[in-house]
Amino acid sequence: MLEALDQFRPHHLELKTRLLRCLLALAVTSTVAYLFKEHLAAWCIAPLYRAYPELDKLVYTKLTEAFLSYLKLSLLAGLIASLPFIFYQLWLFIAPGLLNKEKKTVRTIMAWATILFSGGALFAYFVALPRILHFFMSYAGEALQPKLKLGLYLTFTARMILTFGIAFEIPFLMVMATRTGLTRQGYFQQKRFFFFLAIVVLSFLLTTGDPTATVLLSLPLFALYEAGILACRVFGGKREQQMDTSAT
Numbered sequence: 303m304l305e306a307l308d309q310f311r312p313h314h315l316e317l318k319t320r321l322l323r324c325l326l327a328l329a330v331t332s333t334v335a336y337l338f339k340e341h342l343a344a345w346c347i348a349p350l351y352r353a354y355p356e357l358d359k360l361v362y363t364k365l366t367e368a369f370l371s372y373l374k375l376s377l378l379a380g381l382i383a384s385l386p387f388i389f390y391q392l393w394l395f396i397a398p399g400l401l402n403k404e405k406k407t408v409r410t411i412m413a414w415a416t417i418l419f420s421g422g423a424l425f426a427y428f429v430a431l432p433r434i435l436h437f438f439m440s441y442a443g444e445a446l447q448p449k450l451k452l453g454l455y456l457t458f459t460a461r462m463i464l465t466f467g468i469a470f471e472i473p474f475l476m477v478m479a480t481r482t483g484l485t486r487q488g489y490f491q492q493k494r495f496f497f498f499l500a501i502v503v504l505s506f507l508l509t510t511g512d513p514t515a516t517v518l519l520s521l522p523l524f525a526l527y528e529a530g531i532l533a534c535r536v537f538g539g540k541r542e543q544q545m546d547t548s549a550t
Contacts, residue, residue: 320391332380339372354439360452371453422470426463476530
C-alpha cells in the first residue's frame, strides 16, 4: 500500500500543480473580464434592444444585484476564455499515459467538442436568442411596459447560450456512443420518439413553459438529433464492424 502511494505521489503533485494553474488562469481571465464588465453586459443586452428598441435601460432592485450580476458574467466570460488553457493542462496531464493512436483520438475529441460548442453558442446569440426575445417582447405595449431586471436577463441569456452550446454536442456524443460500443447502430433511430419527448420537456422547462419559445428551442434540437443519426450511419459503424469481425 505504501509503495502504491509513493508511486502515485508524483502524479498527485502534478495534478495539484495543473489544477492550481487552471484556477490561476480562471482568476486572471475573470479579473480582466470584470474590467470590461460594461462592454460584456452591453454585448449581452444588444439583442434585447434590437428586439424592442423602445426599451432604454434595465433595472436592479437589490443593492448587491448589479455587482453579483457583473461578477457572474465575468466568471462565465473568464471560464470561456481560459478553456483552451485548461484543456491544454488536462492534455499535458493525461498525454504521457496514452499511446500515439489514443493521443490522436483525444485531440480529435477536444477539437470537435470545442468547435461544436462554439458553433452552438454563436447560433444561440445570433439566431435563436433574437427570435425568442422578439416573441417575448411582443407582449409589451402602451398598456404593458417592460421593466426587466439586469440579473434575471443576464441569467436567461447565459442559460440560452450554454444550452445551445451543449446541444450542439449532441451529434458528436451520439457518434462517440456508437463508435465505442455503448449503443448499437440504429439505436437512436429506434428511440427517436423518447428522445424527442425528452427534448420537448427540456425545452419547456428552459423556456419557463412558453409554447412558442418551446417550439423555437425544440426545432434546432430535433435537427441536431437527426444530424446525429445521419452522422452515426456515416462515422459510427467502425467499432461495431470490428467487434463483429472479432466475434466471428
